[in-house]
Amino acid sequence: MAAVVHRVPFVGRAPYAGSRIPQPVPTILKRDPKLEDVLTVNFGPNHPSTHGVLRLIVDLHGEHVVGVEAVIGYLHTGFEKTMEQKTWWKGVTYPARVDYVSFQYNELVYVLAVEKLLQLEVPRKATWMRMALGELVRIHSHLVYLGTSALEIGAISMFWYCFRERDLALDLFELVAGTRMHTRYFQVGGLAEDIPVGFYDEARRFCERMPKAVDEYEAILNSNKIWLERTVGVGVLSGEDAIALGQTGPNLRASGVDWDLRRREPYLAYAEVDFDVPIYAGGDVYDRYKVRVDEMRESVRIIEQCIDRLEEMQGEPWIADDRKVVLPPREELHTSMESLIHHFKIVTEGFRVPEGEVYVGIESPRGESGCTLVSDGTAKPWRVKFRAPSFAALHATAACCHDVAVADLIAVVGSLDAVMGDVDR
């Protein structure tokens, strides 16, 4: 099914003209003070359908939501502060835990930012493998979104189907890195290890199966009366409002804005692969679902192309040959004093990174995931800051909740696809 591409002009001159963003606080929908019989309910922070520890303070007039405010911070772990105490080298472990559903992509944005500061060249095999795993984690993330958000509005079987395929994706991560999540497989300079034997075959098998699985999901949902009732026209966000509220990724593309960093500012080797960017114009819960479902198919296409290219690179290096930054091969430590010294220096002191401030932004499953790094020239970062797409996604909660019932609120919050680890960091 081909996506109809709608474009809206990139208007931003008057965010408040015709906009549904609440005033004066853009993230709080205030109830009409004249309204009587209003019940204020604390929704969360521990509630099965808030995708983690999100707390919503909801004003209800009967079944209707007349006021809403999102309260966050319950999962704040201080990753950015912690990373200031660790060497650049040790810091790779943390970003994956920030957005634990698209772990590989957060790891990627951090190593790309460090490589930008170091101005380090990465071998092409690592670049293509990063792309393959990045798209794999995009599928994983969208499966978690689809399974949980459908579960929350009653389509329980969707959860089992999505998590069935999710497990296959995690099996691939396990094959590559030994762990199913938070792999730490991307290193500054390339990959931690060579791509294991058998990965290509397994990945091809996954790519063969996945489009059929997506067809199944669509068969369950696309003509399902209840699903359509619950999603079409619910939680509408216009393209202008989405831009004003800093939305990126699927939430923005579901509002008709043709914006994908993989296409607009190609990083890694995205300029060399063939894929489509699905765009829908409705801006409702249904379109946000459609964008993600279509994206899963596109990700499969990209993974297939990556594997084709990777198979030609048999025997090529997977990590840069810069001994000041990259750990020497394990076997060299027994014979080479130089390698032993480099190994010791990197593990204990860490490598030094030139002074400067950089920002890298890439298209994660949730939108623009960014990393700002400030270095003072030593082995530890001066400042690490993540641009969390989920944080931005939750800005839109109040703007999306005009004229919705309390049950729709769950559909809206689910469709924005915020991961609380990413929101609170």
Next chain:
Amino acid sequence: MGYEGVPGLVETREAFGETTLVVDPARLEEACLHLRDEEGFNLLLDIVATDYLGWGQDGVAGYFGTAGGRDLNLPSTQGYSRTPEPKLARFSLGYLLIRLADESARVRVHVWLDEGEAVATVIPVWPTADWYERECFDMMGIPFDGHPNLVRILMDDDWEGHPLRKDYPIGGEPVRFSEAE
């Protein structure tokens, strides 16, 4: 491409392929309106607050300790290969802007502030600034003039101190419900 027309522009810096505009804090809102309306930077991606207390001082490596905190002040590195370039003030606020258009572009707007110095809110320019400014206030203690709801966002409402400041003690905070409290 030049940004000479930006009101309050102090200097333009190019590094690592990124453009940074240093802007006079008093004219920040004006500069942001110009960048949005004349240059088309329609989306605010992030506001990055950085504390440069102790920047470039001997023996400091990514952390500036205080007597109240655990002494993690001893650097694990052998110091600097060269002294880093001095900064204009203690705090920097970096506004990361992107132009969503066929001719896309990115720019970073920097304002430099000393402790307690306030800067105008940019919510009227980009409503998404709401939570980002609250985060800068919460983590770094930077006040924003005209923000309609400037309260803590990630930490508890009654939290003391601003955790991402360099003089915030690590391991020095009281452990709740412990015997010591």
